[in-house]
Amino acid sequence: MSNRLVLNETSYHGKGAIQEIAGEVKRRGFKKAFVCSGPTIFKHGVTKKVTDVLDQAGCAYEVYTNIKENPTIENVQNGVEEYKKSGADFIIAIGGGSPMDTAKAIGIIINNPEFADVRSLEGVAPTKNPCVPIIAVPTTAGTAAEVTINYVITDVEKKRKFVCVDTHDIPVVAVVDPDMMSSMPKGLTAATGMDALTHAIEGYITKAAWEITDMLHLKAIEIISSSLRGAVENTPEGREGMALGQYIAGMGFSNVGLGIVHSMAHALGAVYDTPHGVANAILLPTVMEYNADATGEKYRDIAKAMGVEGTETMSQEEYRKAAVDAVRKLAADVGIPKDLKAIVKEEDIRFLSESAAADACAPGNPKEATVDDIEKLYRSLL
Numbered sequence: 001m002s003n004r005l006v007l008n009e010t011s012y013h014g015k016g017a018i019q020e021i022a023g024e025v026k027r028r029g030f031k032k033a034f035v036c037s038g039p040t041i042f043k044h045g046v047t048k049k050v051t052d053v054l055d056q057a058g059c060a061y062e063v064y065t066n067i068k069e070n071p072t073i074e075n076v077q078n079g080v081e082e083y084k085k086s087g088a089d090f091i092i093a094i095g096g097g098s099p100m101d102t103a104k105a106i107g108i109i110i111n112n113p114e115f116a117d118v119r120s121l122e123g124v125a126p127t128k129n130p131c132v133p134i135i136a137v138p139t140t141a142g143t144a145a146e147v148t149i150n151y152v153i154t155d156v157e158k159k160r161k162f163v164c165v166d167t168h169d170i171p172v173v174a175v176v177d178p179d180m181m182s183s184m185p186k187g188l189t190a191a192t193g194m195d196a197l198t199h200a201i202e203g204y205i206t207k208a209a210w211e212i213t214d215m216l217h218l219k220a221i222e223i224i225s226s227s228l229r230g231a232v233e234n235t236p237e238g239r240e241g242m243a244l245g246q247y248i249a250g251m252g253f254s255n256v257g258l259g260i261v262h263s264m265a266h267a268l269g270a271v272y273d274t275p276h277g278v279a280n281a282i283l284l285p286t287v288m289e290y291n292a293d294a295t296g297e298k299y300r301d302i303a304k305a306m307g308v309e310g311t312e313t314m315s316q317e318e319y320r321k322a323a324v325d326a327v328r329k330l331a332a333d334v335g336i337p338k339d340l341k342a343i344v345k346e347e348d349i350r351f352l353s354e355s356a357a358a359d360a361c362a363p364g365n366p367k368e369a370t371v372d373d374i375e376k377l378y379r380s381l382l
């Protein structure tokens with residue numbers, strides 16, 4: 001059996017990396033950019049850091065900001081119409097996962113118009129053509145959508161989020177500049193950072209994991225767990241570490257999949273608009289406990305990567321507990337709520353559980369999880 005690895009053509013990392021966009025646009029012969037960004041970061045001048053680079057380089061662009069958090073089918077379809085009117089020949093996605101995912105869906109539909117309904121893109125869609133070229137500039141340190149082959153769209157009518165997996169959607173260039181993330185408030189830094197840690201941990205224990213992704217995920221766990229507290233305090237080292245750590249996690253999980261933390265978080269995002277990172281962070285330690293007996297020695301490596309000492313001499317029970325405790329402590333230190341009491345309503349639990357069990361990330365979970373198992377997991381957090 002062979003393993004596949006799909007990554008960006010080019011990626012830039014480090015402070016000031018956005019300056020490289022001008023050269024990339026020129027070298028690739030792009031004429032006009034369709035800038036996809038979120039309305040709030042547009043208003044607060046985060047998007048402008050990149051459009052200033054375009055202005056200086058004399059590159060034409062149009063801005064599209066009709067994009068919600070947990071972006072919807074409608075956000076994508078309006079974007080497709082705006083793109084067609086714009087005369088653009090490439091996309092620059094500036095934002096967290098929401099604008100980057102919307103940009104991917106727009107770019108895919110422009111070059112594969114038979115998927116204009118958006119819903120038919122769910123799962124592994126048989127698109128024929130690569131999407132419109134995307135330069136992706138993350139402004140949160142979490143989703144790594146700039147390097148993944150996934151995007152997640154919300155079906156408001158059916159109250160569900162669906163995951164689309166397609167190698168045709170990967171941005172050609174990723175520009176991962178910690179300065180784009182420095183304006184994130186503490187809560188958002190914590191939540192998106194815990195999303196990145198969830199990617200690294202779920203990617204490390206997922207069924208399809210292999211040597212190269214193991215290497216990426218362990219390094220990501222190490223960098224994220226030593227950087228997130230600093231990033232929440234807005235230290236330059238913390239921001240740089242999180243920018244890099246979340247990207248390395250993305251290089252891994254995009255190629256092997258995730259597990260039911262993400263499935264359960266998608267259900268919460270669709271029903272309550274719960275921020276993706278918050279949902280993951282609350283669920284992660286509890287689902288780690290559930291998965292423990294299907295993970296062999298892997299929690300020893302996770303505990304070690306999180307800085308726990310003495311893991312070599314620990315019993316299986318001890319290192320499994322140490323890994324879960326380290327995750328719980330990090331989540332508590334950065335202010336993540338302990339449970340779902342303020343989010344989940346009793347009458348929704350069955351629907352949430354069914355929705356999570358049917359999610360595209362569920363088959364990757366190391367341990368089988370039925371609707372009843374997932375229901376128990378939700379209930380244990382109430």
Ligand SMILES: NC(=O)c1ccc[n+]([C@@H]2O[C@H](COP(=O)([O-])OP(=O)(O)OC[C@H]3O[C@@H](n4cnc5c(N)ncnc54)[C@H](O)[C@@H]3O)[C@@H](O)[C@H]2O)c1
Binds near residue numbers: 040070140180185
């Ligand atoms: N494509 C993937 O592989 C992938 C992976 C995980 C999650 N996702 C999806 O990504 C979405 C979540 O993305 P997210 O967590 O990055 O958040 P987001 O894009 O939804 O943004 C959340 C909030 O953060 C604000 N924000 C973003 N950058 C900021 C900055 N630099 N300063 C101040 N405020 C800023 C935005 O205005 C917004 O209000 C979800 O829909 C999730 O399902 C996608």
Ligand SMILES: [Fe+2]
Binds near residue numbers: 143195199276
């Ligand atoms: Fe995620």
